Amino acid sequence: xxxxxxxxxxxxxxxxxxxxxxxxxxxxxxxxxxxxxxxxxxxxxxxxxxxxxxxxxxxxxxxxxxxxxxxxxxxxxxxxxxxxxxxxxxxxxxxxxxxxxxxxxxxxxxxxxxxxxxxxxxxxxxxxxxxxxxxxxxxxxxxxxxxxxxxxxxxxxxxxxxxxxxxxxxxxxxxxxxxxxxxxxxxxxxxxxxxxxxxxxxxxxxxxxxxxxxxxxxxxxxxxxxxxxxxxxxxxxxxxxxxxxxxxxxxxxxxxxxxxxxxxxxxxx
Numbered sequence: 001x002x003x004x005x006x007x008x009x010x011x012x013x014x015x016x017x018x019x020x021x022x023x024x025x026x027x028x029x030x031x032x033x034x035x036x037x038x039x040x041x042x043x044x045x046x047x048x049x050x051x052x053x054x055x056x057x058x059x060x061x062x063x064x065x066x067x068x069x070x071x072x073x074x075x076x077x078x079x080x081x082x083x084x085x086x087x088x089x090x091x092x093x094x095x096x097x098x099x100x101x102x103x104x105x106x107x108x109x110x111x112x113x114x115x116x117x118x119x120x121x122x123x124x125x126x127x128x129x130x131x132x133x134x135x136x137x138x139x140x141x142x143x144x145x146x147x148x149x150x151x152x153x154x155x156x157x158x159x160x161x162x163x164x165x166x167x168x169x170x171x172x173x174x175x176x177x178x179x180x181x182x183x184x185x186x187x188x189x190x191x192x193x194x195x196x197x198x199x200x201x202x203x204x205x206x207x208x209x210x211x212x213x214x215x216x217x218x219x220x221x222x223x224x225x226x227x228x229x230x231x232x233x234x235x236x237x238x239x240x241x242x243x244x245x246x247x248x249x250x251x252x253x254x255x256x257x258x259x260x261x262x263x264x265x266x267x268x269x
Contacts, residue, residue: 036068053214064203077196087252088133149252174211175234216244
């Protein structure tokens, strides 16, 4: 019995010694990375200026692989999408004047049902929402207000350039719903794009066109044809008219270009 105890004691001492030795040894692995943007996007404002009902106007939007992405041999292609979001601004004179130097993107917030009001469904079956503009970017002066602009998103198209072939990128015509809310979740109607060095497709020249809406009952007789010619799937043309109260106001929409995936270059045999 004494011999067994002695052996156990020796083993225990050896284990403790190993543990104490390991505690005084450390190895440092330095982890660093240079984080760069995969895309270069022309972020200048797209300003259509003063427009008139049933005009059809075009502006360019270029999305290209960044210089850093082009230099990195390990990666090949980028998948991205264009998303339309509400635009907030400081306005005055009943929304006909806007300080476009102080704007922000509005956030679509689904409305939750209050369990304490059993007789009322504030969420409207999970479809209701509000738009949160966040804090005012500067102090307001007399006559100014901060809030969401009437939406231009429904009337803006995103048309692909057809390179390197039709269908490489998506196209979204004007007269569409930019987002919906169902089941308390925001569903975005995005437009997908893709760029690939291996296919010599390093820039997408998007066409952003604006199909200008009409107001109230002041639409021309060919309004329905105007809508159908631009988007055969637009449905009832009357749903795309604007209230008379919005006439003369500044409309707005923010386009967000977001990367959804990056793939590595194919391995050569």
